[in-house]
Amino acid sequence: MASSSSSSSCSSSSEKKITLKSSDGEALNVEKNVALEFEPAKGFLEDNSEEADDEAIVVPLPNVSAAVLSELIPYVKQRLELSAKPVQKKLIKAFDDQFTRHLSDDKLGELMLAANYLGVNYLLDVLCDVTADRIKNKSVEYVREFLGIQNDFTPEEEAELRAQCPWAFEGVDQD
Amino acid sequence: MTDRIGHDTLTLADDSIGKLPDHLLIEIFIRVPVSEWAEISCVKKQWANLFRGECLWQAALARTFPRAGQAKRWPGPIPRGLSRRRYIALQVSKQIFSLDGEMDEIVGHAYLFLKEQLELSTMPPPSGVLHGTIIDQFIACGKSRDTAHELASQIWLAVIDNLEENEQTFLLLKRLALEGDVFLPYPYSRSIQVQWRVFEKLFTDFRDCFNQVDYYDVLACAKNKFQPIPSLCWLTSLTGQRNAGHRLYHELFATSNLRSGNGLRTARYRPRRLWKGYMSWLYALVIKCVFSPPPNQSTYCSSLYRHCETVRRTMHIVNLDPAAENFDYPVAMDIRELISLEDVMEELGLGPNGGLIYCMEHLEDNLDDWLAEELDNYLDDDYLVFDCPGQIELFTHVPVLRNFVDHLKSRNFNVCAVYLLDSQFITDVTKFISGCMASLSAMVQLELPHVNILSKMDLVTNKKEIEDYLNPESQFLLSELNQHMAPQFAKLNKSLIELVDEYSMVSFMPLDLRKESSIRYVLSQIDNCIQWGEDADVKIKDFDPEDDDE
Numbered sequence: 094m095a096s097s098s099s100s101s102s103c104s105s106s107s108e109k110k111i112t113l114k115s116s117d118g119e120a121l122n123v124e125k126n127v128a129l130e131f132e133p134a135k136g137f138l139e140d141n142s143e144e145a146d147d148e149a150i151v152v153p154l155p156n157v158s159a160a161v162l163s164e165l166i167p168y169v170k171q172r173l174e175l176s177a178k179p180v181q182k183k184l185i186k187a188f189d190d191q192f193t194r195h196l197s198d199d200k201l202g203e204l205m206l207a208a209n210y211l212g213v214n215y216l217l218d219v220l221c222d223v224t225a226d227r228i229k230n231k232s233v234e235y236v237r238e239f240l241g242i243q244n245d246f247t248p249e250e251e252a253e254l255r256a257q258c259p260w261a262f263e264g265v266d267q268d
Numbered sequence: 269m270t271d272r273i274g275h276d277t278l279t280l281a282d283d284s285i286g287k288l289p290d291h292l293l294i295e296i297f298i299r300v301p302v303s304e305w306a307e308i309s310c311v312k313k314q315w316a317n318l319f320r321g322e323c324l325w326q327a328a329l330a331r332t333f334p335r336a337g338q339a340k341r342w343p344g345p346i347p348r349g350l351s352r353r354r355y356i357a358l359q360v361s362k363q364i365f366s367l368d369g370e371m372d373e374i375v376g377h378a379y380l381f382l383k384e385q386l387e388l389s390t391m392p393p394p395s396g397v398l399h400g401t402i403i404d405q406f407i408a409c410g411k412s413r414d415t416a417h418e419l420a421s422q423i424w425l426a427v428i429d430n431l432e433e434n435e436q437t438f439l440l441l442k443r444l445a446l447e448g449d450v451f452l453p454y455p456y457s458r459s460i461q462v463q464w465r466v467f468e469k470l471f472t473d474f475r476d477c478f479n480q481v482d483y484y485d486v487l488a489c490a491k492n493k494f495q496p497i498p499s500l501c502w503l504t505s506l507t508g509q510r511n512a513g514h515r516l517y518h519e520l521f522a523t524s525n526l527r528s529g530n531g532l533r534t535a536r537y538r539p540r541r542l543w544k545g546y547m548s549w550l551y552a553l554v555i556k557c558v559f560s561p562p563p564n565q566s567t568y569c570s571s572l573y574r575h576c577e578t579v580r581r582t583m584h585i586v587n588l589d590p591a592a593e594n595f596d597y598p599v600a601m602d603i604r605e606l607i608s609l610e611d612v613m614e615e616l617g618l619g620p621n622g623g624l625i626y627c628m629e630h631l632e633d634n635l636d637d638w639l640a641e642e643l644d645n646y647l648d649d650d651y652l653v654f655d656c657p658g659q660i661e662l663f664t665h666v667p668v669l670r671n672f673v674d675h676l677k678s679r680n681f682n683v684c685a686v687y688l689l690d691s692q693f694i695t696d697v698t699k700f701i702s703g704c705m706a707s708l709s710a711m712v713q714l715e716l717p718h719v720n721i722l723s724k725m726d727l728v729t730n731k732k733e734i735e736d737y738l739n740p741e742s743q744f745l746l747s748e749l750n751q752h753m754a755p756q757f758a759k760l761n762k763s764l765i766e767l768v769d770e771y772s773m774v775s776f777m778p779l780d781l782r783k784e785s786s787i788r789y790v791l792s793q794i795d796n797c798i799q800w801g802e803d804a805d806v807k808i809k810d811f812d813p814e815d816d817d818e
Contacts, residue, residue: 202288209292217295225299233310245313254310 111138112151119159120151123166128152130169132212156210161203168192169213193223198239201227291327293318298328302359325351333358333372342374344408345401346381356380364426374409375419378402383427386440395444399424400456417455424462428469438474441466445486463493491619571781572653573597575791584650589657590627591620600652601642603631624659628668635675643679652681665713673714682798684717685710689776691724694737697748701764704740704774708767711774717797721790725780738776742769 111128113121128134134152141150154162175185196204201224208216228236233251237244246254288296293315297308309316318324329336329351336358341348348354357376365375382402386392399420406416431437444466452458467490470478478486574597576583584600590609607630612623631639646652656669676683687707693699711718728734736744742765749761768774777793780786 205288205292209289217292221292221295221299224296228296228308229300229304233307236308236311240311242312244311246310246316251310254306254316 113162114151114153115157115159115162116155117159121159121162121166124170126173127166127170130173130211130213133210154211157207158203161207164200164204165207165211165213165216168216172215189219193219196223198227290314290318290323294324294327297324298331322351325355329355329358336373342409344405346374346377346405348373348377353377353380364430365422374405375423378405378420379423379426382423383430386427387431387436392440392443395447395458396452396456399458400452403455413455417459420455421459421462424458425465428462428465433473435477438470438477441470441474442482442486445470446489467493491622570595570597571787572791575784575787576651579788582651584646584652586652586654588631588654591624591657592655603627606631606634606638621659624657625666625668628657628666632668632671635672639672639675640679667713670713670715673716684719684794684797685714686719686721686794688721688723688779691722691728691734691778694722694728694733697745697752700737700740701745701749701768704768705764707774708771711771719790719794719797720774720776721779722776723779723781725778725786726782734778738778740768740774740776742766 110122111125111134113123113128113134115121128138131154133154137152138150157165171188172185175188193201201220205217205220205224208220228239231239236242297305297318300308305319309319332355336354354373357380358373359376360379361372361376364379382398385398392398402420402423403416406419407413411419428441431440467486470486573583573585585597586601587595587599588603590603590607590612592604607627609620609623609627612618612626613620616623616626618626673683687710689703689707693703707718707720722734722738725734746761746765749765750758753761777790778786779790
């Protein structure tokens, strides 16, 4: 949804540069159409649209670090280029796969927080899928260790919880 | 500056996923397969709380069942509940019933309703009430009575199948089984299929839980319920659930042995090992035979008698069918003089088939008395035709006829079995195979010279087809079978055909009762089998001295 609206504006404003300021004070120059993908930036730009010179605008993004932002920007850029062309979904999927394959779990979390804050829904979607993939078919202990989560249950509470969802298995072959 | 960045990412890296806000966690969870949700909720208290809240279920509903959002609330006794319940209902109906369309949700809710009622309370309401509620619900949703009945039956079956195997379920099923029948009009009447499944489940999964008294109570109940029903319900429930259905059938028939007085004699009822693999399949066929119109061997006998009369051959026809009513030929011996099916059914409270088995066992007990006396009336060259009851299990499973035949052999009779297969069976290759198997089974059981006859040939219009069936070619039958049945049966078909083929004993002879030549041909084949007339002397009558004088 966001990508389709941006693809139309892509041709007109692709040369203009916007400056994004990360949480740790670093400034990054991006094309305007990329910046428009980020909802806080988009809102900010709309509020300040009277100002003639886009170059002068500095968009503050206080919740995202420069390190994450510098990973996000190339992804969004390429993704925009891809969805501007009439390519098949398969290609987009391959691109997403490639992007997420090498992410560490910590990075995944950071990206997800950033994507959530910036409102990049398609990235959020992909990241959720990847996380779900990583924790599925794993034991509880593994998931805890994997995500660095402390167990705050007593064994009894845990057993009770486990017994709670029998319906999920009805009609499913258990092999 | 660079130091600060490093520090920042480090603290973030500690537990960045643990830090995710709830709605992101929900997004992740609903992408994990449902079967793992229980595991996931065990990871952390915060996570478990998410599964208790409404948000997660709403999101899951929107993601998995996008159409559910538009569904309207419905009138009727079964409520819709919150998102969690709705999700469970939809999930259950997707997994169990694989329906699509607007019925999904209500079916799932009805299922949950029934299961909870049966499982949770220690004394559930009578099944008629629960069934009525479900039917009302469907009718309130504008379904026709037939649809409502059909859906309700499906729900019952699914619930019964999905009950946990514990003692409570056993008690529940027992109560359902013993529940008295209250007469209710359609569609509030419970389907026979459901009742059958209750008994089936008791006799298969819970067999070891019974004590002796309960066992016979339930068995008697099953007999009462099912024996008088000459309907296809048996068949459908059997073919639907082949693995277990034969068990109950077995139980029902075994009781006639039990009741005949000698206590636990079930061992006698054990089918031959050869059939073990095919047993469940056979039972389905057996029942088919029982309830199909009786084979026409009585007509065969009368035609045979008339034919022999015309060619001046003496022949005595013996009736072994205690249920036979009238004959258009003179009967030399009649089992009804010994025992009558009606009396048995009345006095012992057995159904027609159980009664029949009792009668035949009575005959077996009297082989040395009644039969021996009657047989004494006949001389060496007499030709006896025994008209047997059409119930195929007498030949295939119960050793009665086997003992009967042994008795005849011990008195120096040459015995030959004639097996009549209705020619309508060749219109359907699956039926034909069942006929072949039954014939083969009888052959193996009786160990006699065997003549298979395809009767009622006069009704067959396409005479060209017959050739393929008279001497069944394994390849031909196999390809026909595979064409008629779903691909998953291919392996079963192959082994069935191989079995019939390996024995290579089954072939058929056509018989058209309208044609003298056809009867003569069949008769000559039978004569050949029992070597009748081979040692016959020239008839004395022809050399009557009075004739000489003339």
